[in-house]
Amino acid sequence: SQKIEQNSEALNIQEGKTATLTCNYTNYSPAYLQWYRQDPGRGPVFLLLIRENEKEKRKERLKVTFDTTLKQSLFHITASQPADSATYLCALEAGTASKLTFGTGTRLQVTL
């Protein structure tokens, strides 16, 4: 069956360091992979989209990689700040034209 895995344990890092979050998937061949940020009690907010033929995508302090051989995406936040503390969700198109399937998310905590 199709599965998306994100580390369920919270990631705690110090301000200024680079945070790296992992999204692994099985039994998918997605053409696109998306990352969202979700704050407690709020709806997710889109961050980045990467296509299967793109190895890397950057936006300000964010970087996403997409390895279709390893079936893995890595999400990096450089020079992390306490304001980056949130849950980060990856999402893949679900094999039909209009659906996304979301991972369970990884909570990031950036401390001073």
Place this chain on the structure above:
Amino acid sequence: DGGITQSPKYLFRKEGQNVTLSCEQNLNHDAMYWYRQDPGQGLRLIYYSQIVNDFQKGDIAEGYSVSREKKESFPLTVTSAQKNPTAFYLCASKKTSGTGGSDEQFFGPGTRLTVL
């Protein structure tokens, strides 16, 4: 300002009652979605609609119903047949239907439903 609104933010319901959650968007988006999120869980798709007067079941549609009579509106009814309705409900929209994962989804602020 363009966006998606959901109301109410908090909703309490007695067991056995149906309840309708509102979702409105003024982004002129074609596709709309309803998700359910339980604590520590990802988003699970309940229903989605790619065009007015048409909608499809998602992964967990049992006990829910929707309508899409207007492009801007996609209300979700949680019926008494839903065994465990207490959850955080999120509505989302996407500009173009049928484009899969190539378009971002825009989310509303969510409705937290509690069954007493």
